[in-house]
Amino acid sequence: MEHTRRRILIGLLLLLALLVGADFFVEHHASFWIEGTPGFASWFGLSSAAAAVAVAWGWGKLMRRPGERADD
Numbered sequence: 001m002e003h004t005r006r007r008i009l010i011g012l013l014l015l016l017a018l019l020v021g022a023d024f025f026v027e028h029h030a031s032f033w034i035e036g037t038p039g040f041a042s043w044f045g046l047s048s049a050a051a052a053v054a055v056a057w058g059w060g061k062l063m064r065r066p067g068e069r070a071d072d
Contacts, residue, residue: 016042 020039030036 020042023038023041028036034040
């Protein structure tokens with residue numbers, strides 16, 4: 001099972017590298033200067049997802065009732 005996960009992770013990282021590399025050859029028509037940077041969609045998507053996870057984790061901590069457990 002661990003071998004399969006490693007292969008999937010390596011494949012996804014290679015795909016990400018390929019897409020970021022291909023981004024250098026695409027002409028961007030950005031509304032703002034930051035949108036025209038190579039790899040913008042990659043790092044913006046990753047940071048947005050990380051922020052959403054952090055907000056959800058904090059919200060879950062804030063809204064949890066005292067004594068409540070997740071495995072009940």
